[in-house]
Amino acid sequence: MDFHTAYSLLIAHITPHPWDHTTPDGDTLRVIPACYPAGPGEAEVTLRLVTATAAAAGVTITDLVPDDADGATEIGLTTVALPGLIAALRDQTVWQHEQGYDEHIAVTPSPQGVALDADGLFGTRTQMTLSPAQRLPLASALERALDVAREWEDPEQP
Incomplete structure (x- = not known):
């Protein structure tokens, strides 16, 4: 394997x-x-929630959520806030977090699974419930995203 192939594989792996x-x-x-x-x-790790109603109106999870999209919210959680969310998912406990500009996210376990309730930057609010089987995969995805986000943190940044 030449250097360029090895480098491309490494970049693809860490992206x-x-x-x-x-x-x-x-x-x-x-x-x-x-x-x-x-x-x-x-x-930050960004959570983008889009309800079926918002998706029917043309909002997708691959694009930035429009400011006025009903049923679609995008919220960024810092590496300081994420461990609490991950612990709440793993331990099946209630967790909520508020940050500047009226952003809010809450997780509530229920018999139907995990209820997510998020208020975005521009007053958009989205509620959805993930099945019990998705609780731990979500926690794992957040943990991996947290690891990636921490790698981008630089002690030299102001």
Whole structure:
């Protein structure tokens, strides 16, 4: 194997890949690892939630969520906030997080699975429920995304 092939394989391996899940109802969730340099504790993992209703209106999880999209929310969680979300998913406990500009996300376990409730930057609100079988895969996806985001944190960043 030559250097260029090995380098291309390495870059493909470390490039952040999103994790997607679609519920039987057609709601979608995407976990997007950070891929921008940030200071310690400031790298973000983006959660993009799109209900089936919003998807029918043309909103997709592959594009940025429009500011006025009903049933679609995009929220970025820092590497400081993510461990709490991951622990809540693993331990089946209630967790919520608020950050600037009225962004809010909450996780509530229920017999039907895991209820996600998110308020985005521009007042968009999205609620969806993931099945019990998706609780741990979501926690694993968030953990992998957290690892990627932490790799982008640079102690030298202001």
